[in-house]
Amino acid sequence: MNSPLKRVAVACLLMFGLLMANVTYLGAVKAESLRNDSRNVRMLYARYSVDRGWITADNGKTTLAKTVDTGDKQFRFEREYPLGKPFTHVVGWFAPESSSGIEAAMNRYLDGSHPDLVVRRAIDMVSGKPAKGASVDLTLNTKAQEIAYRDLAGTGKRGAVVAIEPKTGKILTMVSVPSYDPNPLAKVDKAAVNKAYNRLDKDENKPLLNRAINLTFAPGSTFKTVTSAAYLSEDESRDENTMVDAPDSLPLPGTNISLPNYHGESCGGRATLVQALTISCNTPFAIMGMEVGYDKLKEQAEKFGVGQQLEIPLKVAPSDIGPDEGKAALAKTAIGQQSNQMTPLQMAMVAAGIANQGTVMKPYLVNKIMGPDGSEIDVTEPEELDEAVTPEVASELTKMMISVVEHGTGSAARLPGITVAGKTGTAETLPGKPSHAWFISFAPVGDPKVAVAVFVESGSAGNDATGGAVAAPIAHDVMQAVLGQ
Amino acid sequence: MTAKRRGAQLGMLAFAVLIVMGAYASVGLGLNGKVPSGMLGYGLGLGGLMLAAYLVLAKWAPWADPLLLPLVTLVNGVGLVMIYRLQEGGIKDASAANQLMWTALGVVMFSATLIVLKDHRTLQRFTYTAGFAGVVLLILPVLPFIGAEHYGARIWMNLGPFSLQPGEFAKLALVVFFAGYLVAKRDVLALAGRRLLFIDLPRARDLGPVLITWAVSIAVLVAEKDLGTSLLLFGAFIAMLYIATQRTSWVLIGFLLFVGGAFLAGQIFTHVQARFDGWLHADSPEVYNAGTSYQLMQGLFSIGSGGILGTGLGRGHPGLTPFSFSDFIFDATGEELGLTGLMAILMVYALIVERGLRTALAARDPFSKLLAGGLSFILAWQVFIIVGGVTRLIPLTGLVTPFMSAGGSALLANWMLIAALVRMSDAARRPPPQAIQDEGLTQVMQR
Numbered sequence: 001m002n003s004p005l006k007r008v009a010v011a012c013l014l015m016f017g018l019l020m021a022n023v024t025y026l027g028a029v030k031a032e033s034l035r036n037d038s039r040n041v042r043m044l045y046a047r048y049s050v051d052r053g054w055i056t057a058d059n060g061k062t063t064l065a066k067t068v069d070t071g072d073k074q075f076r077f078e079r080e081y082p083l084g085k086p087f088t089h090v091v092g093w094f095a096p097e098s099s100s101g102i103e104a105a106m107n108r109y110l111d112g113s114h115p116d117l118v119v120r121r122a123i124d125m126v127s128g129k130p131a132k133g134a135s136v137d138l139t140l141n142t143k144a145q146e147i148a149y150r151d152l153a154g155t156g157k158r159g160a161v162v163a164i165e166p167k168t169g170k171i172l173t174m175v176s177v178p179s180y181d182p183n184p185l186a187k188v189d190k191a192a193v194n195k196a197y198n199r200l201d202k203d204e205n206k207p208l209l210n211r212a213i214n215l216t217f218a219p220g221s222t223f224k225t226v227t228s229a230a231y232l233s234e235d236e237s238r239d240e241n242t243m244v245d246a247p248d249s250l251p252l253p254g255t256n257i258s259l260p261n262y263h264g265e266s267c268g269g270r271a272t273l274v275q276a277l278t279i280s281c282n283t284p285f286a287i288m289g290m291e292v293g294y295d296k297l298k299e300q301a302e303k304f305g306v307g308q309q310l311e312i313p314l315k316v317a318p319s320d321i322g323p324d325e326g327k328a329a330l331a332k333t334a335i336g337q338q339s340n341q342m343t344p345l346q347m348a349m350v351a352a353g354i355a356n357q358g359t360v361m362k363p364y365l366v367n368k369i370m371g372p373d374g375s376e377i378d379v380t381e382p383e384e385l386d387e388a389v390t391p392e393v394a395s396e397l398t399k400m401m402i403s404v405v406e407h408g409t410g411s412a413a414r415l416p417g418i419t420v421a422g423k424t425g426t427a428e429t430l431p432g433k434p435s436h437a438w439f440i441s442f443a444p445v446g447d448p449k450v451a452v453a454v455f456v457e458s459g460s461a462g463n464d465a466t467g468g469a470v471a472a473p474i475a476h477d478v479m480q481a482v483l484g485q
Numbered sequence: 486m487t488a489k490r491r492g493a494q495l496g497m498l499a500f501a502v503l504i505v506m507g508a509y510a511s512v513g514l515g516l517n518g519k520v521p522s523g524m525l526g527y528g529l530g531l532g533g534l535m536l537a538a539y540l541v542l543a544k545w546a547p548w549a550d551p552l553l554l555p556l557v558t559l560v561n562g563v564g565l566v567m568i569y570r571l572q573e574g575g576i577k578d579a580s581a582a583n584q585l586m587w588t589a590l591g592v593v594m595f596s597a598t599l600i601v602l603k604d605h606r607t608l609q610r611f612t613y614t615a616g617f618a619g620v621v622l623l624i625l626p627v628l629p630f631i632g633a634e635h636y637g638a639r640i641w642m643n644l645g646p647f648s649l650q651p652g653e654f655a656k657l658a659l660v661v662f663f664a665g666y667l668v669a670k671r672d673v674l675a676l677a678g679r680r681l682l683f684i685d686l687p688r689a690r691d692l693g694p695v696l697i698t699w700a701v702s703i704a705v706l707v708a709e710k711d712l713g714t715s716l717l718l719f720g721a722f723i724a725m726l727y728i729a730t731q732r733t734s735w736v737l738i739g740f741l742l743f744v745g746g747a748f749l750a751g752q753i754f755t756h757v758q759a760r761f762d763g764w765l766h767a768d769s770p771e772v773y774n775a776g777t778s779y780q781l782m783q784g785l786f787s788i789g790s791g792g793i794l795g796t797g798l799g800r801g802h803p804g805l806t807p808f809s810f811s812d813f814i815f816d817a818t819g820e821e822l823g824l825t826g827l828m829a830i831l832m833v834y835a836l837i838v839e840r841g842l843r844t845a846l847a848a849r850d851p852f853s854k855l856l857a858g859g860l861s862f863i864l865a866w867q868v869f870i871i872v873g874g875v876t877r878l879i880p881l882t883g884l885v886t887p888f889m890s891a892g893g894s895a896l897l898a899n900w901m902l903i904a905a906l907v908r909m910s911d912a913a914r915r916p917p918p919q920a921i922q923d924e925g926l927t928q929v930m931q932r
Contacts, residue, residue: 008858015869018878019872019873023819023872023876041802041805
């Protein structure tokens with residue numbers, strides 16, 4: 001009977017082999033997808049078992065997101081956002097099944113799973129302590145942020161404000177209105193969170209969107225700075241006093257339409273560049289755009305960052321001047337219309353680039369990352385994105401923009417004793433629809449500390465809202481808040 | 486000559502108890518950050534029990550296989566720790582104290598079997614008594630008043646404050662019966678009938694016993710809604726039939742009969758159909774949401790969440806799977822001890838089976854070979870059915886994970902099974918009595 005016994009032994013071996021192979025498949029190959037299955041509630045427990053790192057600003061002095069130990073066995077650590085609404089779009093929220101903003105983008109540092117923190121985590125695991133994440137300190141200037149939010153929300157309009165430190169690219173302010181309280185989304189009760197989220201998602205004002213970086217809008221006359229940059233860069237002999245054609249109305253080639261100036265105002269037929277920008281004539285910049293050509297204009301825009309998929313570390317929708325659709329279209333593109341679409345962050349980068357002698361710095365939100373023990377893990381080093389224009393061209397552009405504030409449409413942005421450079425924008429959207437209002441500026445000229453872009457969305461701003469009337473006062477307050485320190 | 490290796494056995498036994506105590510401490514550290522206060526009691530309890538088992542073994546079966554007892558101690562201990570961990574995790578029905586008590590009774594049964602059963606070959610005399618007892622034990626849960634249905638399977642018997650699963654004891658009785666019966670009839674059953682393709686078919690008139698066993702298995706399946714026990718008994722019978730006759734055709738016939746029967750049952754009875762759906766389409770949202778595969782998927786999530794190294798004892802959420810302390814204890818262990826732990830546990834089971842089969846190979850008479858082979862196979866087969874079920878290798882059938890799952894009947898029966906193997910290994914390894922040769926006087930014919 002030994003030979004059938006041996007065969008039965010082989011069969012047993014085979015059975016154990018099958019079991020082991022199958023267990024290996026589950027525990028090694030399929031483990032990841034089993035672990036992350038939405039029906040596996042452990043995912044949820046794991047999210048709340050980590051003593052998540054805090055999110056701070058002002059060099060750690062202001063707390064934007066903190067973790068509270070509830071002592072609960074399954075959902076031990078809950079998230080709170082003490083400053084609420086003004087910071088929601090940047091800080092984001094940490095919900096049971098999703099997250100947004102910095103909470104999502106920096107998650108691996110915050111929950112301690114990043115490779116940089118692996119040793120620390122292993123020690124926690126062995127000693128049985130709950131895993132502790134790293135803290136993230138943001139570049140935000142909380143005072144300016146709150147003022148920007150108060151101003152913009154106070155007008156009851158939709159829009160965004162972005163402020164950048166021109167020399168480094170630090171984002172000092174990033175506000176999107178309407179905003180919402182992130183705290184209800186950070187609760188552990190999935191059903192309640194979903195309900196709160198769905199309500200926000202269905203809101204016709206789209207509060208969940210971060211208008212500073214998720215959406216692009218026609219930049220209107222603020223884009224004339226870019227057109228001017230291309231025009232000045234093309235020929236070294238050109239400067240602010242170069243005379244350009246400024247007809248009252250410009251027939252667009254290949255069409256039977258004419259391009260008027262704003263409200264049909266006259267710019268006198270001929271004007272210097274600085275005059276044209278100061279009162280924001282349309283026709284001279286349309287002519288300049290056509291003269292420079294689509295390729296050069298696009299190249300100039302790209303040097304300011306247009307078309308790049310930036311991660312700051314939040315993902316930024318790429319801005320775009322639109323496709324090459326012929327001369328008539330180009331004339332409109334040059335004054336920030338047609339298919340020309342920019343994020344408010346992109347326009348802030350234009351202002352910051354001009355302020356920083358033509359060099360655009362890569363914008364960023366994370367100042368530094370602090371380990372659970374308080375040690376510095378990473379400090380962000382400023383990085384150059386591109387040289388948009390030469391220092392000479394930047395200086396001509398600056399002179400033109402100073403004139404806008406001192407003698408032109410941007411007077412609301414004047415600061416006592418400080419030289420401010422700026423440009424207004426009032427962008428047509430659809431025929432018969434109200435305009436977007438824009439303002440970009442920087443200060444102080446010579447030693448720039450802040451560059452701002454303020455955007456107020458179409459339809460919410462009232463019918464005759466202009467950048468100078470609606471957007472410039474907000475830029476004024478934000479610059480003052482940053483410089484006032 | 487085989488060595489007794491008693492010292493090695495004692496050393497390994499101590500090692501097994503040490504591992505279990507370490508695991509016990511680890512549960513406390515994982516859950517509360519401190520070593521559990523009752524640890525010394527548990528350790529001394531388990532250590533004392535196993536020392537007693539060892540002493541009985543050393544006295545009444547000194548030549549026994551030295552590996553069996555330490556291996557069983559290890560899986561029994563790990564099961565105990567997991568049940569303790571689940572109890573501390575708030576699973577109401579998991580009771581480590583009960584399991585320890587049943588383990589103690591199991592060791593008592595182990596010792597009693599070794600002491601009473603001086604020679605396992607006496608069992609052959611009780612072939613038909615064992616067969617009758619086995620069938621009665623199988624029928625008990627179906628009877629009114631005594632029998633009881635829990636969780637959809639009518640496999641329980643109420644006995645005062647306890648409920649027993651007589652099927653676990655029926656398993657032992659029936660293997661004894663099969664062994665005795667097959668030893669007697671194997672020559673007839675091995676006769677070849679017609680030849681079909683490459684296989685010698687048995688004669689039609691010899692199909693009787695197979696058909697009867699098949700009918701009993703299907704009856705168990707239908708009356709008790711217990712696919713697991715049905716598959717377990719029938720598989721064991723077929724394997725033993727094969728060992729006795731060497732006829733592959735029996736395996737084929739048995740396989741076809743069972744698959745056919747199960748298929749028919751699946752068509753007729755919804756609970757069998759549900760088991761198949763829950764296996765094939767476990768991941769589909771409809772089947773999952775209907776609850777059919779909920780438990781299985783939760784078990785798989787448990788293993789998956791453990792990954793390769795596991796969360797560590799007391800640090801996962803193994804209690805999320807319903808019946809994590811009984812049917813699904815293997816998955817629960819996988820979450821906290823990881824793939825590594827599961828491989829080790831499977832290895833221990835494989836070693837127990839291997840020692841049993843080795844005993845069968847070394848045994849000197851056909852009855853012992855069949856009994857040892859049958860008991861070893863039924864253990865392997867049970868592990869395959871339940872572990873395969875909870876890891877979605879085969880359809881899920883409710884069976885006990887030997888020595889690990891919470892449950893008294895199974896512990897008692899399996900400890901008795903090990904006692905029988907120990908008894909037979911003692912007989913197989915005992916050196917044969919030396920013939921006294923009176924040199925010069927008698928000429929021994931050398932063959």
